[in-house]
Amino acid sequence: MGKEASGGSRSRFEMFSNIDEAAINRKLPKELLLRHSKILGDQLHIDAYGFRRDGRVVENISKRCGGFLRKLSLRGCLGVGDSALRIFAQNCRSIEVLSLNGCTKITDTEGCPLLEKLSISWCDQVSTDGLQVVARCCPGLRGLFLKGCTQVGDEALKHIGARCANLLTLNLQTCSQVTDEGLVAVCQGCPRLQALCVSGCSSLTDVVLNALGLNCPYLRILEVARCSHLTDVGFTTLARNCHELEKMDLEECVQITDATLIQLSIHCPRLQVLSLSHCELITDDGIRHLGSGPCAHDRLEVVELDNCPLITDASLEHLKVCHSLDRIELYDCQQITRAGIKRLRTHLPNIKVHAYFAPVTPPPSVGGSRQRFCRCCVLL
Structure with a gap:
C-alpha cells in the first residue's frame, strides 16, 4: 500500500501564486480560463498543494474549470473545509481523482458520481x-485511501463493501x-481487490x-505490518x-x-517484495524454501529480514540463486557475518545489503575501564 497513488506527479499547468481570483486569472493558463486544454484535451489536472491556508482557491478553481476538471490534489491545504468542498462537488461533477490528504477541516461531505480515486488520509x-x-x-x-482516519470503523467498511464492487485499492493504515x-x-463485496493495506x-x-x-483471487499487494494476531x-x-x-x-x-x-x-510465483522484519521465528529452512520456489529465479527483488535472530549465513547461501534480488535487509541479524555477505556478492555482485555489525570490544585500557562502541549501520 504504501504507496498512496494520488497526488504524486506535478500538474502540467503552472502553479498558482496567490489565492484571490484576480491572481488566479493571471496565473492560470489561457486554455484553462477558456475551460479547454490543448495539452490534455478536455481533461484538466491540477495540483493546488501550495494553497495551505485559504479555502477560496478551491471555489475559484471549481468555478473556472467546472466539468473539465478530472484530477485535483489539495494535499496539505489546511484552509479547505466542508463549504468549499461542497461548492466544488456541485461544480465539478466529472472529477475522477481527488486527493484531500491532510485537509484536517474536512468532515463528512457529499461525493461525486464519477469519482474513481479518493484520498482522505489523515482527515481524522x-x-x-x-x-x-x-x-x-x-x-x-476504484481507489480509497483512508490512512490515519481514526474514526473509520467497521460500519463504514460495510457501506464500502455493499456499494463499491469495483474497488481495487484500499488503504486503512x-x-x-x-x-x-x-x-x-469488504472482501465479500469487492472481489476485484488488488491492493490492501491494514498495517x-x-x-x-x-x-x-x-x-x-x-473472495479476492486477484490480490497483488498485502500490507499487514504489526498485525500480531495473524498466524x-x-x-x-x-x-x-x-x-x-507480488508484494507482502x-x-x-x-x-x-x-x-x-x-x-x-x-x-x-509472482512474489517480488517480502518483508519479514521482526518475524523472530523464521529460520534458514524457511528461506531455503523461498530460494527454491518459482519466484526465486526471476521475480524476487527485495527481502527484508531485520531482527530475525535465527537467520544465519546459510540463508544467504539459499538466496544466491535469486538472480533478480536487488536488496536485502539484515539489520540486527546477529548470526550474519561479513564473510557470508561477501560470498553472496560473488553470485549477486550488484545487490544492496544493509546490515549491522558491532565492532569487537577492545581490551581494557590502562585505567581498567572499557571503551564503549556503538553498533554501526553499513551499506555493503
Whole structure:
C-alpha cells in the first residue's frame, strides 16, 4: 500500500501564486480560463498543494474549470473545509481523482458520481456518515485511501463493501477501530481487490486472511505490518488462493513461522517484495524454501529480514540463486557475518545489503575501564 497513488506527479499547468481570483486569472493558463486544454484535451489536472491556508482557491478553481476538471490534489491545504468542498462537488461533477490528504477541516461531505480515486488520509474528522455518502454516490470508486482516519470503523467498511464492487485499492493504515467484521464485508463485496493495506490495525486475525483467500483471487499487494494476531493458518489459506501476490509486508507478524514461507514459495510465483522484519521465528529452512520456489529465479527483488535472530549465513547461501534480488535487509541479524555477505556478492555482485555489525570490544585500557562502541549501520 504504501504507496498512496494520488497526488504524486506535478500538474502540467503552472502553479498558482496567490489565492484571490484576480491572481488566479493571471496565473492560470489561457486554455484553462477558456475551460479547454490543448495539452490534455478536455481533461484538466491540477495540483493546488501550495494553497495551505485559504479555502477560496478551491471555489475559484471549481468555478473556472467546472466539468473539465478530472484530477485535483489539495494535499496539505489546511484552509479547505466542508463549504468549499461542497461548492466544488456541485461544480465539478466529472472529477475522477481527488486527493484531500491532510485537509484536517474536512468532515463528512457529499461525493461525486464519477469519482474513481479518493484520498482522505489523515482527515481524522471523517466518520462513518461521510463514507456512507461516498459509497452511495460513487459506485465506480476504484481507489480509497483512508490512512490515519481514526474514526473509520467497521460500519463504514460495510457501506464500502455493499456499494463499491469495483474497488481495487484500499488503504486503512493505522485505522485502529477496524476489526475482522468490517474487512470481511469488504472482501465479500469487492472481489476485484488488488491492493490492501491494514498495517497497524492490530486487532485483525486470521479471519481476514481467510476472507481474502476465499473472495479476492486477484490480490497483488498485502500490507499487514504489526498485525500480531495473524498466524500460519491464515497465510496458508491466503497463499493457496491468491496466486497473483507480488508484494507482502509481514513486519512484526510475530506468530508466523517457516510454514508461511513454504506456502508462499509453492503457491505465489509472482512474489517480488517480502518483508519479514521482526518475524523472530523464521529460520534458514524457511528461506531455503523461498530460494527454491518459482519466484526465486526471476521475480524476487527485495527481502527484508531485520531482527530475525535465527537467520544465519546459510540463508544467504539459499538466496544466491535469486538472480533478480536487488536488496536485502539484515539489520540486527546477529548470526550474519561479513564473510557470508561477501560470498553472496560473488553470485549477486550488484545487490544492496544493509546490515549491522558491532565492532569487537577492545581490551581494557590502562585505567581498567572499557571503551564503549556503538553498533554501526553499513551499506555493503
